[in-house]
Amino acid sequence: MSECIFCRIVAGELPSHAVYEDDELLVFNDIHPVAPIHWLIIPKAHVESLAHCGPEHEALLGRMLLLGARLAREHGLTDGFRTAIHTGRAGGQVVFHLHVHIVGGNESKTPIG
Ligand code: 5GP
Ligand code: ZN
Secondary structure, eight states: OHHHHHHHHTTSSSSEEEEEOOSSSSEOOSOOOOEEEEEEEEEEEEOOOOOOGGGGHHHHHHHHHHHHHHHHHHHHHOOOOOOOOOOSSGGGGOOOOOOOEESSSHHHHHHOO
């Protein structure tokens, strides 16, 4: 069994509220939302952080960002939304499985994560 909580969510070993899923990506609600919409977009395959990505992840990273914009549009975030990627301890990363935060639905800038 993986010790990575996001790998365990992908495997169905931990519950999550999924917003979107395909072969490569999973999007689910953050357990501690800072706004009415607060999603985490993750690759199903374990990648520790943005700093661990190489050229082989170029398409994956593009898909993650474009999916965030598409889902935001589909969920009515027409005035905009925030994206955040925390990288490494000094970057505030707490869960060491690459993820993009998508935050929207209000205008305040509550810190993410
Ligand atoms: P970060 O690593 O980007 O700083 O923060 C990790 C984010 O994952 C936090 O916003 C936290 O609320 C969220 N998180 C941590 N554990 C879980 C979990 O088990 N389920 C869900 N849905 N979100 C989680
Ligand atoms: Zn993982």
